[in-house]
Amino acid sequence: MATPQTALLATATGPHLYWIASRAAGIVALLLSSASVCIGLLMGGRLVKGRKPDLRVAHEALSLATLAAIAIHGLTLLGDAYVHPSLGDIAIPFLGSYKTFWTSTGIVAFWALALLGLSYYARTRIGAQRWRKLHRFTALAWILGVVHALGEGTDAGQSWFLAMTAIGVVPALALLASRWLSAPSIPQPGGAR
Amino acid sequence: MSTQSSAGQLDAKALARARRAAIRARARRIRRTVAGFSAALFSAAFLGIYVQLATGHDPALSRTAATATQVSGSSATKSASSAKSPSSESSSAAKSSSSESSSAAETPSGESSAGSEESSGVSAVTTKQS
Numbered sequence: 001m002a003t004p005q006t007a008l009l010a011t012a013t014g015p016h017l018y019w020i021a022s023r024a025a026g027i028v029a030l031l032l033s034s035a036s037v038c039i040g041l042l043m044g045g046r047l048v049k050g051r052k053p054d055l056r057v058a059h060e061a062l063s064l065a066t067l068a069a070i071a072i073h074g075l076t077l078l079g080d081a082y083v084h085p086s087l088g089d090i091a092i093p094f095l096g097s098y099k100t101f102w103t104s105t106g107i108v109a110f111w112a113l114a115l116l117g118l119s120y121y122a123r124t125r126i127g128a129q130r131w132r133k134l135h136r137f138t139a140l141a142w143i144l145g146v147v148h149a150l151g152e153g154t155d156a157g158q159s160w161f162l163a164m165t166a167i168g169v170v171p172a173l174a175l176l177a178s179r180w181l182s183a184p185s186i187p188q189p190g191g192a193r
Numbered sequence: 194m195s196t197q198s199s200a201g202q203l204d205a206k207a208l209a210r211a212r213r214a215a216i217r218a219r220a221r222r223i224r225r226t227v228a229g230f231s232a233a234l235f236s237a238a239f240l241g242i243y244v245q246l247a248t249g250h251d252p253a254l255s256r257t258a259a260t261a262t263q264v265s266g267s268s269a270t271k272s273a274s275s276a277k278s279p280s281s282e283s284s285s286a287a288k289s290s291s292s293e294s295s296s297a298a299e300t301p302s303g304e305s306s307a308g309s310e311e312s313s314g315v316s317a318v319t320t321k322q323s
Contacts, residue, residue, distance in 0.1 A: 016246055024238035057220040061227035154253045
């Protein structure tokens with residue numbers, strides 16, 4: 001049975017539920033994408049010996065979960081009574097009026113992640129070499145996503161958010177930096193997906 | 194001789210099948226783990242933000258309170274805190290000084306307005322959630 005306090009809290013936070021869900025999904029997307037980038041770089045950089053099939057499955061599952069989380073992040077905003085964006089506002093860059101630059105950064109990051117990530121299932125058509133080259137740009141899309149989170153995120157100024165982001169993002173950035181610094185000029189066969 | 198080789202082939206096939214099944218099972222387990230982890234992460238984040246908002250510590254609404262304080266001054270804020278909406282009343286369950294002013298500034302839509310009867314022209318503030 002609900003106490004009066006619980007009922008009052010539900011009344012107060014009720015109108016914000018879509019907003020809360022969107023923020024939570026954004027946090028999940030940030031952490032999952034960082035983990036996915038980490039695993040992808042570990043696989044591609046030959047830093048982990050053995051267990052490669054497991055890593056590939058984890059990388060794929062994390063990527064798909066990231067896309068789902070971003071979709072929830074955007075779609076739940078449609079129900080928010082304050083921002084009240086249209087489908088175009090959350091899907092087309094530079095269309096919405098709410099924090100246009102940062103929002104557009106996130107939209108571009110999402111489309112780039114979706115196209116580059118899902119192209120995995122069409123790599124036989126694209127060609128493995130070409131697909132592998134394309135897939136490297138996923139890291140840039142992920143960086144755009146991080147920029148979006150830090151620029152527009154409601155919790156971006158909070159210490160817990162910054163700590164959580166650092167825990168997720170810094171290892172991936174370090175791996176990315178090491179990969180770029182020691183980038184092989186010739187793509188390795190059977191490298192990172 | 195041929196019976197032995199065919200038996201060996203059968204064994205090899207069975208072994209390969211078992212290995213494939215093991216790989217598939219491991220992949221399924223990994224996918225389930227990722228799905229469960231994602232759901233748990235979402236629940237934790239949702240709960241954390243919900244509690245933060247309900248206790249009046251939400252960063253966006255705190256900024257609202259700060260703006261209201263800056264613009265309307267302390268006397269205006271005090272008078273505004275007496276004019277709470279039903280939703281802001283419940284938000285004011287939090288007992289911090291910042292939450293007191295933020296709860297006064299909340300409206301159900303997340304849009305915040307603080308106004309006082311004494312200085313309505315000066316203190317009417319509208320801020321946004323980010």
